[in-house]
Amino acid sequence: MAARMIPGQTAEIAGPKKAFVIPKPEVAASLIKRAKRPLLVVGSKAVETQTMDGDLIDTAIRLHNTGRLQVVATAHIVGEFMKRGAEGIHSMQMMNLGDRLRDPDWRGLDGEGAYDLVAFAGTLYYLEWLVESGLKSFAQDLTTISLSRSYQPNANWSLGTMKADKWKEVIDVIVKSITEDN
Amino acid sequence: MAARMIPGQTAEIAGPKKAFVIPKPEVAASLIKRAKRPLLVVGSKAVETQTMDGDLIDTAIRLHNTGRLQVVATAHIVGEFMKRGAEGIHSMQMMNLGDRLRDPDWRGLDGEGAYDLVAFAGTLYYLEWLVESGLKSFAQDLTTISLSRSYQPNANWSLGTMKADKWKEVIDVIVKSITEDN
Amino acid sequence: MSKKDLKLKIDEFSSAVGSFKGVEIEIGRIYDDSWEEPMGPTPFPSVGTLRNWDRKLLDRYKPFYMPFCDLCCLCTFGKCDLTGDKRGACGITMAAQQSRIVLLACCIGASTHCAHARHMLDHLMEEFGREAPIEVALNTNVEAPNIRLVCGIKPNTLRDLEDALDYVETQLVQLVAAAHTGQEGDNIDFESKAFHAGMLDHVAMEVADIEQITTLGMPKGIPDAPMTELGFGCIDPNKAVIMCIGHNVLPSVDIIDYLMENDLFGEVEIGGLCCTAHDNSRYNTRAKVIGPISWQLRYLRSGIPDLIVVDEQCIRTDILIEAKKLGVPVIATSEKSMLGLPNRTHDPPDNIVADLVEGKAPGALIIEPKKVGEVAVKTVLGVAPTRKDYKPLSGDDIQEMAEHCRNCEECVRACPNNLPIMEAVQQAAEGNFELLGDIYPACVGCGRCESACPENMPLITFFNKGAEERIANEKFPMRVGRGAVQDVEIREVGRGIVFGEIPGVVALVGCANYPKGGIDVAKIAEEFLNRRFIVVATGCAAMDLAMIRDEEGQNLYERYPGNFDAGGLINIGSCVSNAHITGAAIKIANIFAKRPLRANYEEIADYVYNRVGAVGVAWGAMSQKAASIASGCWRLGIPVVVGPHGAKYRRNLLGRKEKDEDWMTYDARTGEEVYTGPVPEHLFYAAETAEEAIVMIAKLVMRPNDTTKGRAVKLSHYIDLHKKYYGTMPDDLQYFVRREADIPFTMKNEILEYLKEKGWVEDKIAIPDPTLLDRMVRRRE
């Protein structure tokens, strides 16, 4: 994986504590699989983000269908999921979500308990950067993973910066690996 | 070389433009050897910095004796060189030096012309960090190399962060390589 | 009126009544007694006076911090790493540090308006006399609601405004001091101080706009303010073109006067950017509005201007470099922004003109507006003919340059909005400028892409080329800023707003740092105008919303009237006019509800918070001024929504709707604490998309005081918009439906079913006479 610790936006650089680069897709998958209550956050850019499945909405639905994680759509995009027939997709706006994720007493979107891992994909780069910054300092027990095509320094784990085609492959491997049994 | 892009002081992090890690000692040596007019800056920590030669003053004298670069001692430490019998070591304080290095019309300590490469060693970490920051933005044609034991992000090239023993070896290889004919 | 006490010893005094020696007069605080309202509890509040009120709000709306940097670099102990629970060398925590920067930003913002007001006031008092009587709006007694509310004084003349500024300055210095290393340590106290700065800012802005309305004949709150023209297309490039940029109208006024006096409008075009443009057009509609802040660079690159006059605030600080590329001189007019230019204030005008026309000097600093007027006009008349042959880059030039693209993607990485610049350049290299043109409307004109490009491609010029046709058509009507809302208007709509029957007041304000272009602002405006909200606008937002046309070619200013009433679209004016928006909210409490105004901040804010369904929207909020303006809204109980870049203000102030205990309110009738639901849910909120923002705005207009009819109207818009943009019913109606009658009639069954699922209980949510203030309780039961 040609991963680089170079952030997407030039000036959104890493602080002293920065994300580990996910060395290969399987590591991301295994982090998610090993989590007790993982959450996938799908941002407003998902529709314009192409994947092997079509776009990131489709990929998120595929992941959702594994039942291994919960999916939340930010902004107004939950409708996209519904149009495509996905059920049980949560909807919560980025700020509301970030604010709750830093609250250890929050019981999650389904009311069943706190998440231990949150993965982000399809977001506005700088908005994810900021929310992960908030979580880095104020939700230190939560593991955050960025599945962004560009390195996100404020996550705990992040894919490195890579080309669009490569990224599609990586995402596909991650999804496959999660979909597989174990 | 177990080089890491982790700065010496925690918060003195890299900006968007950061030093390339010198992949192996020979690269540092060859950068210096290929320079037309290289300058070695020896800072006030040189006396307390152990090297294979003894301390960094001794190493600097060894380099000086190759005749391949000029050596300047910052702060008040030129006296250390003289005590050890070195001749022709320049003395200039860090601020005066930094200020002149960013001036393309400056003719150098010997009045013979501008330097094209400056290597730093034995400095106060944060002071080198700052001066190299000044040079990064205001002397863009000058190549700066940090021979610090910790990664210096504002240089053009820097050794990575490493243990003291390893660093001694690396410095020794660099010096040897410069001392050798080509 | 003076806040100083005074001891006068007059050795000799002689007047019509006689002459005396050795008179000594000692006078304490002198208040104008022509104001019969008794002094309220908090005149000239200090940093801590309103802290309890702030803490009530901040207890509901806790800051969610999103550190924009993990470090602090404010003193030489630094940099300090504050990540997580680390503390700086001064002991500061990450939360406090983020709030400290917020405080600093708000201080910078408020200082900017205050300094502007002070500077103008000095000048205007000299020109119009210290005793010039204040006139703000027709049919209006409450001329200065913010000043009255905060300071407890009632300004009658220009010089009375000085007392307000003295106060603001003293307080701002206290606040800036609090940001010193080793001062405040508590993040919530920092937030409270930021609120203080915001409140001060609204006082300063009010002073500034009152000054200019009073003396410069700007519209006095008239709903049918004249139309002016806005956009690239409204400038006649065949004339000599002066481009005025900034926020201080005074130099431009003197340019306009000079043009009028010498009958030169036929030869010279004066166009403005940012607030100077607003205020120019309020002064004289022959001054054209080029556009918002984001158009600076692109308009310069058009090559049209022949002279640039900058005053202060939001001007590109590299204007000299840009001007040089065009070969046009720059006149700087403010001590705050001297740009390194030689001070020619005391030189003979013709010498300056000669130097500028002959290109001997790149520009001049002229502090005296009158002289600016003369020099600018003479200079532009001299420069314009020499620039007749100026040609912007041709398509061929651009194609040729584009071929040098290194595919390095640095431009894209530098772009705040990740626009597909590299792709567009690569298309251009093949002679296709379409994608370049597509970037144009989404681009905020910041120029960072250019600055990052190792090939130094003038990318802004490229985009202009791509959008050539569009640009030629950029010509829209805009009602000029009308200033304050009249007392008489408040009287008419007060009831509707307070009981919720007018669904809300949406204030579109602030800068142009949009995530996807200015068009979103127009869409937001249109959505709420259609639904008969009151929409008010100022600053760059008031310009950007002018830029869509319907099928008949009409824009929003043409389609909606300018009166402060349901379905009205009111251009209030420039940034300093924002004080009239908070002023209107204050006046609703004072004029409609007859709450005492004088130095009675808490009660009025409590009223606004619980009853006035106003929401501020700063979709492109960029500046420190925007931060302090918003901060002043929060303290007054008005929530603010910003675009996603607004998250860079380092924290949001967010309510947690599901925590019932957070939403307890006193019933002023009984003293009982009752649950009123999460209304408004948030105080400061960054939305990711315009669609999200629209739905959130519709939700945030709800207030505990809504009548069932009012709540039903608000809910119907909220539900409708949620369905429209999310494609689903909201999932939080149980927090907002208080009783069956609140449910919009047409949706009753659907919603009741949903509520049943959620375990909704009628009457769980009370409809009290709401207040957060213990002392407002009338009697205890």
Added chain:
Amino acid sequence: MSKKDLKLKIDEFSSAVGSFKGVEIEIGRIYDDSWEEPMGPTPFPSVGTLRNWDRKLLDRYKPFYMPFCDLCCLCTFGKCDLTGDKRGACGITMAAQQSRIVLLACCIGASTHCAHARHMLDHLMEEFGREAPIEVALNTNVEAPNIRLVCGIKPNTLRDLEDALDYVETQLVQLVAAAHTGQEGDNIDFESKAFHAGMLDHVAMEVADIEQITTLGMPKGIPDAPMTELGFGCIDPNKAVIMCIGHNVLPSVDIIDYLMENDLFGEVEIGGLCCTAHDNSRYNTRAKVIGPISWQLRYLRSGIPDLIVVDEQCIRTDILIEAKKLGVPVIATSEKSMLGLPNRTHDPPDNIVADLVEGKAPGALIIEPKKVGEVAVKTVLGVAPTRKDYKPLSGDDIQEMAEHCRNCEECVRACPNNLPIMEAVQQAAEGNFELLGDIYPACVGCGRCESACPENMPLITFFNKGAEERIANEKFPMRVGRGAVQDVEIREVGRGIVFGEIPGVVALVGCANYPKGGIDVAKIAEEFLNRRFIVVATGCAAMDLAMIRDEEGQNLYERYPGNFDAGGLINIGSCVSNAHITGAAIKIANIFAKRPLRANYEEIADYVYNRVGAVGVAWGAMSQKAASIASGCWRLGIPVVVGPHGAKYRRNLLGRKEKDEDWMTYDARTGEEVYTGPVPEHLFYAAETAEEAIVMIAKLVMRPNDTTKGRAVKLSHYIDLHKKYYGTMPDDLQYFVRREADIPFTMKNEILEYLKEKGWVEDKIAIPDPTLLDRMVRRRE
């Protein structure tokens, strides 16, 4: 005196002379006419007024920028990368951005003093009356040189000081505004604005110190000010100990008064840190001085304090966390630093005391000093007995904890001075605390190592343990701050200074952010005292230089007298007393040289710059206040040397000695521009080592006006020190030796030979009547 004009309409007026109706009096600016000196050219200068002067200096001393960060994060367009020639989204360049942050820092610094002065003044005027006459120093007419010079007013009473503060506040707000996005664009104009902030700061500091000297009976410029005790060892831990931290003496004064009135000094010890300690001891020498800012954490960790009272500035913002560890309550006393504590100002004292003693509340905010006095004393008497059993960590505890060290080196990486913390901990794990003890004197007490340690080791406590013995002996005499330099002293030394026969005035000021511990300050002081320079000191530096003893056990305060004369060591006082240092320089020009003072800034600064061999040394400069204080020195022509951490102020202002064209000066006698050599060589200079600093200081005292005798004295020190510390002759004597007679007699041959080698020509360097101001030329030849 008031800078406002005034219109009084008196409806009825009755007094001994009679009674009248409808008198109307209009009065313009009222100036006190008891000051016969005519008004100078620049009363109440605005941001641009002194720009030409600044540019003269900044042309010689160009900023060498060392960006402390490559980014700008001040608005939501950011972060912007400004590296190299990139520009921000607002157009700003790296150079301008660095200067902008400098400006902001200076504004924060000046605001801090101004806000402090304002806050105290309000309080003191209430207590002592607005008409309380100002008394600053014995044998002194020029009571307020900075105020007279800058404002052009002569304050007689407390209320006159308000005019100075009004002015400073107005200007500071203008300056803060200039830092807004899109305002100033030129780096040199930013620097000039920072100079302006610095000048304002000295006015504000002067106001603050005049207030407290006038009303609180502090020493009035007496050379033999009383001695007080300084250090850990001077506190009797068997008493109840109140620890006062900060910069505002008022709450402490009321604590001291309460102790006096109730005769409780036998039971209660009051010790201070930072400037509150200085000012406490100026008020009453029974108040002990614990130490400088860097001792806060370590003194807390000693476990000795039973109550902490914080006021404002330089207090650790995590004081509540630290206090909690000790189990002692905190009283906060300032609106600037409320620390989230409940405001108990209006509660009955005994309720507060009860809550604090019983530990029901971690602390209280009490804004009223009188109440602080009572509550603090009663509380400490209640708390102390409960803390009798408090034990700091034992050696065994520490060894056990040290064993958990992970060898991660995070502590070392966090340490600003790279101290060998990990190694020391590893030693400690083996029961050897020596290295821990070695860290103690070099450590600035910032606590960053602890904060970084994943094992949360209380490392500061470890160092204390290692230095146990040393700490017990930390008890030194210190002459308390004496305030201003008397006019009569100026008259006596003026000549010696101006002609260079007193080799220089070295002012050791500022904070304790030392690269290698405070001992360096003492060494610097000793070196120059030995050489009969005048050494003045303030703030933390004045404390740190107390901490070396000679073989006879005497420290510098004991060995050197306190008068302002060659070989004198003068503790001027707290940070605000720094105004007396610039004040002394101004008074040399005014009193000794009879230059007009009133509103005559440029001429006086030109005089100081060319003639007064003063150098400021802020070896541990840390704060924004230090930045603005230094900035005020620069504008007045006084160079400042800082330690290496001072390079974090983002730029130095450096001369280039080899560029002859940079050092041209007018001869006031002839108007000729002559070469005067690089004196002083730099305006702002960060030295890497104390040795380098000493030599640089000796060089920087040279001035064009030196007589040959004076220059010879200065050169002899310079050469001597260079040889001592560099081990070589200086290599730049050719720039400083003007004629043979300048050469120190004992070195003549050696130096002449050296000069010959360098091609030195006698008389190349002129000795004119030096001035940089064209208008000071008396006649042209």
